[in-house]
Structure formats: structure tokens, C-alpha cells
Amino acid sequence: MPHRFVRRWGGLVAGCLLLGACASTLGREAPRQYALDSMSASCLKNPLYCATVSGREVATGPVQTVGAAVASAAAVGHALSPEMMTSIKAEMEKCADKARTDVLSRLKGTFEGLVPKEAECKAMTVDVQGRSVTWAIRLGLEMHEVALACAHAKLGELGLKFSLKQRYRFNWETKEKSLISPEELAKLLRQGGEELKGTLEPDVVIHMGDPLLVLPVYDFKFRCVSFEKGPEWRRYPVGHRYAGRLQGAIYREAFGPEVHLIGPRKGMFW
Template structure:
């Protein structure tokens, strides 16, 4: 792992802690941090995957069962994590002056699409990027 990658990882962890603390004060019980969602494209149904379930699958060597799941950084919801109202993903480009972008999936069921497009398809709300210097970049703006 490069130093830049390590710094990005540390910034990401700190941003998540900060967001969780503030949202916990403002809208307790109406947001999720790094909630994993499983999606069935044939039925259009989504379901929550707990951290414990994901950890168990990985420990049992069944990580492939997590393929096709998504893990947005922050989801604001109605009180039910399956009813997303807003979605946010932190991005830490290096250097900070680089434009943040949605990661493109190279393989798996989402290959050729971006994180943002998949979040929109599954969660039914335009996701937003959050980046240093630039702040919140709304979905439509992130597509330019």
C-alpha cells in the first residue's frame, strides 16, 4: 500500500467517525454508516447484510457471496435503512486538487458501471460525493 493510499484510508476513517458523531446528534436512528446492501436485479429487491454476516462469510472463505453487494459510506434514511433518502460517499483524491470521481467496477456483476450509477440503481436516490476543498458534489454535477 502506498503512502498516499494509507493517508486516504486514514482520512476516510476519520471522516466517517466525524459524520457518525454529528449525524448521531442531528438525526439519531435515521442514518447508516457503511451499511452493506445485497441486491437481486431480477426481483429489484434489496436486503441488509450485517457486519457480522459479512465477517462470517469472509472467515469461512465464502467472500464470493458478497459479490454484487454495495457499501455506501453514509445513507440517510426514513428510520428504515432500506428506504434511503440521501446517499454520500467520501472521496480523497491525491492531490486534493484532483477532481473526485466515482470508482468504476472492472469485474463482477457491476463491471463497466460506476459506483454512483449502481448506488442510484439500487438505492433509488442520486448519490453524492464528499471531498476536501470541494465539499458536497451532487449526483448530477458528478456526471459532468
């Protein structure tokens, strides 16, 4: 899939994670892109996050659209074995553990303890682009970066076809979805990102060689506090196209039943 390199951390997002799910309220200095649903520009800042097939890029032609029923029917004949599904989930959990451990180890001494307290999560910091964000958001973004790089390596080793941070348009009424290319994504972000509202961007999509023919989906969530609790899907806020609905429920409508939430479970900071 063709793409352009942009500066690291371009297009950070505020909707990434809620405090307790690793997100918080952003300062007034934060750019408009932070208000998007997830890490919209991840694939722009790192080519590893764009659609790949077994670790290689996928060529993208004209925008394709597929109905959920058609995609699900096609995927049935290519379903992964229970053993492979178990292996994939285990590897994704290892990636989440690695992400939390690597990031907090790198920041050792920054917080009062090994992990930040709630007040520290709400405190403001500056990212590598010089933008003001909460520690909750910065940690979530940095952990996502490590987890996605890890997922890219692990899924490539398993010989799977997959996409990372692929953005989809989703028609809630018809259940059809279509791909948004990195070029279109970059253009929409430059225009403020309004047209990206209601689009979906799962972290990891295993597919049949076409990102529209989805098998399982995995989404990473990192808490900033309360590590003893499991990850939780965020609920879309008032005014959103999916207001009141859980992110996971919308993902299942778009991608099918095999949608899995992944958070760290072990590691030196558990």
C-alpha cells in the first residue's frame, strides 16, 4: 500500500483511551487531530502500521466496498483453526505485556513509583513534537507503538495476512465497509479530520489477503491506573454517530464476532 512518511507522532488523538483505559482530557494546546477516535495517523508516522500481507505491503487500487454478510460468508471457508486463534491471542497478549514493560522501564524515575498514580496520569507532559498532552495519553500512544511493532513481527512469523491500523468507513445501516487509503487519510487529517468521524480503525486485522475480508480483529487498550483490572471497551460519547454504544459492539457489527480486546496481563509491572 503506498504511503508517505511524516514526522513521528503526527496526528495524535484524544479519543485513544479514557483515564483508567489510558486516556484523559487534553489540554487546550492540543491540536485538533487529537479529537479523533483513535491513533489516526499511526500508519503515516510508521509504515509498519499500514496494511500488510505477511509483513509485506498490499497494493491498493480503487476504493472497494463489501457488505458484512458477504465478507463473513467468504471468511467462513478460510476460518483459522482453534489452535491458531489461541496462538494469535497469546502472541498479542505478549505484545501488550512487552509494550507496558518497555515503556515504563524506559521512563523509570519519571513517576513516584514504578507505575504512575491517578494524579500523575492526569498531569500534563510534552510529546516529542512539543505538544501538550496528559501522561495517560502519552503512555497509551507509546505503548501502542511498541505493541504494534511487536504484532507486526509476530504475525509475520506466523505467516498470516494482516493489516495494522487500517482505517475503514462503515455504513451502519447497510453494514457495508470500505477502505481509506493512507493518502486519503493524510488529506482528511490535513483538512481537520471531520470526515473521519464514525470511521473505524482497529489495531490488528487478520484477513484473507484483502483487508475487507476480515477474519479476527484485535484491539489494544492500556490502562494508566488500576492495572489489576482488565481492559475495557470505551463507550462513544454524546454527539457521536454511535453515541452510547460500546466500541466493541460496533466493531462486531462491522467485522464479525471474532473481535478481541487485548491488554497487558503479566510482566514486571503487574
